[in-house]
Amino acid sequence: MIRIHEVHKNFGNHIVLNGISFEVTDNEIVVILGPSGTGKTVLLKIIAGLIKPDSGSIFFDGKALDQMVPDEIYELRKQIGFVFQGSALFDSLTVYENIGIAIEEHTNWKRGKKQERIKQILEIIGMPNKHRLRPKDLSGGMMKLVGIGRALALDPPYLFYDEPTVGLDPIMKSRITELIITFRDRYQKSGIVVTHDLESAQLIGSKLYMLKSGKIQKISTIAKEKYE
Amino acid sequence: MTLLSAVGQFGLFLARSIFIPWKLRQTGKRVIDQIFEIGIGSLPMVLFMAIFVGLTTAIQTSYQMIGTVPKYFLGIAISRMILIEFGPVFTAFVVAGRSASAMAAEIGTMRVTEQIDALEMMAINPYRYLNLPRILGTLIALPVLVVFTELIAIISSILTSIYLLKVPFTDLNYGLIHHFRFNDLAGGLVKALFFALLIATSGCFFGFYASGGAKGVGKAVTRAVVTSLILIFAFDFINALLFFR
Ligand SMILES: Nc1ncnc2c1ncn2[C@@H]1O[C@H](COP(=O)(O)OP(=O)(O)OP(=O)(O)O)[C@@H](O)[C@H]1O
Ligand SMILES: [Mg+2]
Numbered sequence: 229m230i231r232i233h234e235v236h237k238n239f240g241n242h243i244v245l246n247g248i249s250f251e252v253t254d255n256e257i258v259v260i261l262g263p264s265g266t267g268k269t270v271l272l273k274i275i276a277g278l279i280k281p282d283s284g285s286i287f288f289d290g291k292a293l294d295q296m297v298p299d300e301i302y303e304l305r306k307q308i309g310f311v312f313q314g315s316a317l318f319d320s321l322t323v324y325e326n327i328g329i330a331i332e333e334h335t336n337w338k339r340g341k342k343q344e345r346i347k348q349i350l351e352i353i354g355m356p357n358k359h360r361l362r363p364k365d366l367s368g369g370m371m372k373l374v375g376i377g378r379a380l381a382l383d384p385p386y387l388f389y390d391e392p393t394v395g396l397d398p399i400m401k402s403r404i405t406e407l408i409i410t411f412r413d414r415y416q417k418s419g420i421v422v423t424h425d426l427e428s429a430q431l432i433g434s435k436l437y438m439l440k441s442g443k444i445q446k447i448s449t450i451a452k453e454k455y456e
Numbered sequence: 457m458t459l460l461s462a463v464g465q466f467g468l469f470l471a472r473s474i475f476i477p478w479k480l481r482q483t484g485k486r487v488i489d490q491i492f493e494i495g496i497g498s499l500p501m502v503l504f505m506a507i508f509v510g511l512t513t514a515i516q517t518s519y520q521m522i523g524t525v526p527k528y529f530l531g532i533a534i535s536r537m538i539l540i541e542f543g544p545v546f547t548a549f550v551v552a553g554r555s556a557s558a559m560a561a562e563i564g565t566m567r568v569t570e571q572i573d574a575l576e577m578m579a580i581n582p583y584r585y586l587n588l589p590r591i592l593g594t595l596i597a598l599p600v601l602v603v604f605t606e607l608i609a610i611i612s613s614i615l616t617s618i619y620l621l622k623v624p625f626t627d628l629n630y631g632l633i634h635h636f637r638f639n640d641l642a643g644g645l646v647k648a649l650f651f652a653l654l655i656a657t658s659g660c661f662f663g664f665y666a667s668g669g670a671k672g673v674g675k676a677v678t679r680a681v682v683t684s685l686i687l688i689f690a691f692d693f694i695n696a697l698l699f700f701r
Contacts (some may be wrong), residue, residue, distance in 0.1 A: 242539075271575070302579040305577055306578075306579050310573075310577040312573065313570075314570055316573065318568055319569075320562075329578065330579070330582070332578070333482060378578075381578075
């Protein structure tokens with residue numbers, strides 16, 4: 229379970245997050261909606277420990293992120309798969325190596341087992357024949373898929389998605405939405421999705437929040453319609 | 457930013473990149489890649505530079521000495537100058553221009569496209585994954601390149617002396633061989649190790665802290681090259697002051 233408590237963040241005198249609190253219980257996906265530039269990425273990175281908040285705390289299963297020693301943070305990060313807004317694939321590595329990098333780093337698996345796992349992931353994301361390509365040879369949607377595959381490598385219990393469906397065609401959009409739902413239902417992943425795609429948000433999220441002017445607000449169905 | 461805090465940050469960055477578990481099983485391959493990238497990649501430019509350094513050194517030295525000292529002094533002066541100064545310094549310049557820039561560009565691009573965040577999220581220490589192999593690779597490649605430069609430059613100046621300046625080979629050889637001091641060579645190589653640290657740390661440092669898209673990466677590259685050149689000059693001066701006075 230993840231608990232976010234009173235998180236504040238400014239850049240200079242630009243207040244981005246002004247007291248954000250919410251919870252993500254196990255096997256639940258929380259969706260945070262919000263227009264461009266409201267601080268969705270900043271919030272997600274704060275929760276993942278990539279950016280330090282000015283004040284406030286994040287708790288993973290009751291343990292505060294800011295109390296953790298570096299080793300504990302590294303251990304925690306193996307529990308989180310992070311799908312970046314711009315995919316952030318390693319452009320010097322192939323699709324196969326991108327997906328395998330964390331496995332290579334953190335496991336002592338035999339070669340066969342590594343290959344099997346990577347192949348399994350390629351199947352899950354539906355790109356079994358593209359493993360030799362490099363990121364520059366992929367479309368935006370395929371990059372997103374590989375980003376998702378890479379986040380899955382160590383089979384983490386938490387998945388964070390930063391705008392997983394934005395800027396994609398409707399087919400790719402529904403493909404990724406379905407993947408996220410599959411991970412939630414079949415593999416019991418909990419997580420956070422930030423997006424401004426309301427349609428997929430409603431399919432994915434058990435709770436929906438709206439982030440606006442530094443504040444977060446739970447949204448009901450009526451409010452959802454208003455957002456539309 | 458005051459000079460002192462800049463030096464502190466730089467030193468801290470270097471320490472964080474080196475004083476970590478090396479995990480040679482994963483890092484080894486990346487170090488070897490870097491040795492090839494820096495070493496083999498710089499060879500053509502270094503070869504070109506070394507030939508001309510040899511040529512010019514021979515001509516200039518003989519011009520300054522003509523008629524004042526015995527001819528075998530030419531051999532001494534050439535080898536000393538090349539081993540102590542020109543070999544390490546010029547090679548470091550070439551590597552700073554080629555590799556510090558490449559490092560800043562690569563790492564900077566990774567920073568602005570969130571690839572470094574991605575490494576962090578996968579619990580892969582970016583200092584170890586990105587900086588350590590570049591620093592170790594430069595530490596190994598630069599001294600080797602320096603020896604190569606020195607060899608080529610000395611050969612080139614011998615040939616220049618014999619065929620252009622008509623200095624008898626026996627005179628030249630006497631100067632070169634009898635006055636060869638191992639300490640000159642070793643001193644130059646130790647210097648090269650420090651230059652390697654300065655070059656690789658600059659390249660990695662400015663790339664690592666790049667921000668603001670393509671423009672930011674461009675800035676990082678410029679800063680990396682300029683800083684490593686300044687540091688090479690400064691270190692070389694301090695070294696001369698301490699050991700050659
Ligand atoms: N390092 C930084 N320095 C200064 N300001 C920043 C920094 N990072 C983010 N901001 C500012 O914080 C605000 C929120 O940025 P963020 O990237 O979180 O927006 P977002 O909601 O993810 O937008 P989008 O939907 O376009 O991705 C923006 O106004 C941005 O300019
Ligand atoms: Mg964003």
